[in-house]
Amino acid sequence: MNKATKGAIAAGAAAVLLLGGLGSLALWNDSETLGGGTITSGDLRLTLVEDSDQWQDVSYDVTPVDIDISTFRIVPGDTVAYTANFLVEAEGENLTANLTADISNVVEGAGSAELLAAIQTSVVATDEDDVVLPTDGAGAAVITRTTNAPADQTISVEVRFTFDRLTEGTVAQDQSIDLTEFTLDLTQIRPL
Template structure:
């Protein structure tokens, strides 16, 4: 084999080695890790609160609402068309740098009537007053609280409206004759606080 042929073979072998080893070439790298630390979450809660002279979180009796002929008087025997109110108090727990939460009550409440009265109907609403905080204020249903209201007292005024009835041919019947001489027991009155997104 002459020198020229040997040189060509050597060059070809070197090229193959370089091509085959291209995937194994490396460059220098490094990694460093530091401690991430920790962060703490806030809280959101609502708890029934007994305020003297009451022995429960709510007033003992329902009373007739403002604007009624007997406003402020205790309800003894209601009739369709009446609007009655009851106040209940709650303690607010609200902490978080960017916390905001809506305060709501449901529009209806489960009621058990004795004897049974299929046509009985009642609507529920609520307004709120916040005290014991830097900015005492009224809050409408769906209004918001923030961490500035932490440990505040929320007084909910529930408004129950008993719609004026239909006659016996109403479709559907509402507060008709079967609602005479009944006891209407309202289930628990609920107030909810639900976080709203500060960064929608």
């Protein structure tokens, strides 16, 4: 093979490599603009209805009664409930959310870790027609936005704080927890 042939082969190979690095060589092409419309996101909000909140003793063996939570002395087996009305804004197709009580930010008094550990929470909610909303079995109320339901509705919420009745001896006696930092969380869920 002579030098000219070798040079031509090398130049051809270089051209193929350069064109290959630039992508494919497109000749004819076409496109069409489609009238797809607009996508708008929904919203999920939880707002306390002013002056609707109160505390009650709802222990299983007493008649429910309003209490001052700052002076109530809880004992094993007691259940106190925070009740309030909330405006739920749930706008969006296929929107389902869990309503849970979060006590992870609750401040325990000095030496009060046992009391905090002995408190269990659960949430029950009813809609505007006094229909109890379903629960997830783990202490959360489940709110599902159906297509024909109003996007905004007021629900009644009861967050129960139960002092484990199996607490024995002197465990959790003379202890305190500050519930002013507990939150009610409305979180979208979407099964995989």
